[in-house]
Amino acid sequence: MRAKKVDFEVTYITKDTKQDWFLEISPHGKVPVLKVDDDVLFESNAIAEFLDEMVPPRLHPEDPIKRARNRAWTDFASSWSGALGKVSYAKTKEDHAKALEDLPATLQKIEDSLERRENDGPYFNGDQLCLVDAAYAPFLMRFNIVEGINPTGVLEGFPKLKAWSEALLSNQAVIDSVPEDFGEVFNENLHRRETLAAQILDEQAAAAE
Ligand SMILES: N[C@@H](CCC(=O)N[C@@H](CS)C(=O)NCC(=O)O)C(=O)O
Incomplete structure (x- = not known):
């Protein structure tokens, strides 16, 4: 809605x-x-999809083949967010290590799709934000926060994905997609879920005292 400047x-x-x-x-x-x-x-x-039909500018491609491929990738966003979430929200070091071991298979699929996307980016379809970008950006944003707490560096092995993530996280519509206190609320969420990342935050806070 922010990308389309919808009043809401x-x-x-x-x-x-x-x-x-x-x-x-x-x-x-x-x-x-x-x-x-x-x-x-x-x-x-x-x-x-509803918003895209109702409010310009179109964020889905006009070409039906490209549009179908884009829809296929927005569908995959739920599997993708699950794989990232297992790393970000792992409760123990063991679960974290296992989730991290499984993650590259999912990341490689996105890396390959970015490799084959027939444009130079920075977004999925080129220089304009699209619905695939909107589907993945929230999860890249949250993953990036947890990388700041418990760095894995896993995106280093996926250069196209890393560049896509950087482009999305510096897009103003993506930045504005969360409230100003989002970092704080997200940290509370990490604690409520009793995650390893929350334990690390607590250790860092204790060490800083
Ligand atoms: N496939 C759904 C997934 C929705 C979903 O899982 N939402 C999460 C937040 S990202 C939620 O509401 N979780 C709260 C709960 O499950 O109680 C969609 O894309 O809208």
């Missing part, structure tokens, strides 16, 4: 404080949902 209001929902009104409109009890007057839409990809 946002209500943040936390996992522990899902209110009845939210549970009534969200079939899976998950975010995001989009209210358009009296209609409610759910599922990120469905919402993004």
Whole structure:
């Protein structure tokens, strides 16, 4: 919506404080949902596609073959976020090591797709942000925060992905996609999930005292 300069209001929902009104409109009890007057839409990809049909500029390619390929990659974003999440939200060193061992297979798929994308970037379809970018950026943003806490350097082995990540994380619509206190809220989330990253944060804070 920010990339399209849509006027909207946002209500943040936390996992522990899902209110009845939210549970009534969200079939899976998950975010995001989009209210358009009296209609409610759910599922990120469905919402993004709806917005893309309703509000210019088109973020999906005009060419049907390219559009279908883009949709295939936005579909893969959930597997991708799962693989990254296993590393970021691992609770123990052992789980973290195992998730990190599995991660390159997923990263390589994206590296290959960027290699084959027939443009010089910096975004998935070239010089304009598109829906594939929008689908992956939130997870790259969160992964990047955890890399700052417990660095793995895993993206170093995937130069196209690393450059894509850097381009996305410096895009203003992506930067503005989270509230100003996001870093703080995200750290609380790492603690609530009892992650290894939270333990490291606590150790760093104790060492700094
Ligand atoms: N496939 C869904 C996934 C939605 C989803 O898993 N949302 C997470 C946040 S990223 C959520 O609401 N989690 C809270 C919960 O599961 O209780 C989509 O893309 O919209």
